[in-house]
Amino acid sequence: MKITKIEAIPARIPLKPERRMKSALGSHEVSDFVLVRLSTDSGIEGCGEATATPRWSGETVRGAQAMIEDVLAPALIGCDPSDIDSIEERMERVAVYNWFAKSAIEMACWDAVGKDAGSPVYELLGGPVRDLTIRNRFSLGAYPPDVAAQRAAERVSVGFQTIKVKVGTGNETDIARVQAVREAIGPDIEMTIDANGGWSDADARYCLPRLAEFDIALVEQPLPRGNYRELRKLRAESGIRILADESCFDEVELEELIHQNCCDAITLYPGKQGGIRRAFRMAAAAEEHGVPCTIGSNLEWDPGAAAMMQFIVAASNVRIEEIPGDCLGPSYHEFSIVTAPLEFDGPYTTISSRPGIGVEVDWARVEQCRLP
Numbered sequence: 282m283k284i285t286k287i288e289a290i291p292a293r294i295p296l297k298p299e300r301r302m303k304s305a306l307g308s309h310e311v312s313d314f315v316l317v318r319l320s321t322d323s324g325i326e327g328c329g330e331a332t333a334t335p336r337w338s339g340e341t342v343r344g345a346q347a348m349i350e351d352v353l354a355p356a357l358i359g360c361d362p363s364d365i366d367s368i369e370e371r372m373e374r375v376a377v378y379n380w381f382a383k384s385a386i387e388m389a390c391w392d393a394v395g396k397d398a399g400s401p402v403y404e405l406l407g408g409p410v411r412d413l414t415i416r417n418r419f420s421l422g423a424y425p426p427d428v429a430a431q432r433a434a435e436r437v438s439v440g441f442q443t444i445k446v447k448v449g450t451g452n453e454t455d456i457a458r459v460q461a462v463r464e465a466i467g468p469d470i471e472m473t474i475d476a477n478g479g480w481s482d483a484d485a486r487y488c489l490p491r492l493a494e495f496d497i498a499l500v501e502q503p504l505p506r507g508n509y510r511e512l513r514k515l516r517a518e519s520g521i522r523i524l525a526d527e528s529c530f531d532e533v534e535l536e537e538l539i540h541q542n543c544c545d546a547i548t549l550y551p552g553k554q555g556g557i558r559r560a561f562r563m564a565a566a567a568e569e570h571g572v573p574c575t576i577g578s579n580l581e582w583d584p585g586a587a588a589m590m591q592f593i594v595a596a597s598n599v600r601i602e603e604i605p606g607d608c609l610g611p612s613y614h615e616f617s618i619v620t621a622p623l624e625f626d627g628p629y630t631t632i633s634s635r636p637g638i639g640v641e642v643d644w645a646r647v648e649q650c651r652l653p
């Protein structure tokens with residue numbers, strides 16, 4: 282099988298009003314994606330998705346589209362999509378970074394290869410190591426305390442057992458929000474917090490001791506990305522468990538986090554890591570050092586979330602049973618672009634055992650939200 286064409290289709294879709302997200306990065310009300318439609322000489326197609334959030338990954342919808350069409354695709358026409366090593370290597374040779382654009386192509390390769398073999402991607406990665414249904418945490422935006430409390434209680438009532446509260450939007454409001462959520466959910470529900478790198482070192486040192494009484498299981502990305510030395514000190518001095526997210530895009534960053542003892546766990550996912558294989562490899566590398574991983578979300582749409590599920594099901598060190606992640610992105614958006622989407626039921630997400638990444642894009646539906 283050879284790749285004959287790679288199309289990059291920019292699309293925009295609003296989030297459901299009740300799911301609009303607010304964090305230290307600002308508010309997220311519409312999502313921009315680049316969908317990849319990869320064609321092969323055997324007639325089998327693969328689909329992929331790049332989420333485009335410049336303030337988080339540096340990639341824009343137009344930039345990712347141009348990167349795919351003008352730089353990455355020309356390097357891959359004629360390649361065998363099952364030779365993921367060579368696909369990765371060729372993409373690295375023509376462009377640094379741009380992880381989400383690269384991952385969109387890589388997941389489309391996996392999708393085509395899985396469809397050709399009649400196998401879900403998790404089988405191609407070595408087989409499932411957990412159930413096809415996973416339990417998620419709920420990620421709660423940095424809403425005013427009363428709104429946060431009410432939404433948290435509502436999510437607990439539908440079965441969520443872990444609530445992640447966004448902080449990093451002002452110390453006193455952060456504390457008030459966390460307190461309000463703890464009071465609303467009671468003592469038995471697990472609570473984590475995520476600053477998305479929005480705290481300064483002084484903010485973290487002010488907030489963390491004051492938040493301790495609300496029983497925080499884990500703090501995610503308390504300091505800005507790249508600040509390994511301060512993160513290590515904060516972890517050692519505060520004694521709180523730290524989950525690294527924005528600090529870990531590539532393998533060098535993963536090594537820094539581990540060797541500098543900066544964190545207790547790392548969030549990995551195919552988009553941020555530049556592909557399913559790369560995320561899988563990084564999870565295994567962390568496992569060698571006894572560092573567990575989990576999965577985060579950039580509010581993916583159907584193909585991106587399906588690729589995440591393939592990764593979760595196959596990667597033993599993505600220890601969502603101990604550190605729940607979230608794979609709920611499609612349920613945040615106003616509509617789906619696939620036939621037979623992932624199933625969402627309260628805190629649970631289920632992937633089918635269909636071949637490839639497990640979802641089939643309806644390209645006519647994509648046209649309805651295509652950016653001009």
Ligand SMILES: [Mg+2]
Pocket residue numbers: 475477501502526527548577578
């Ligand atoms: Mg995060």
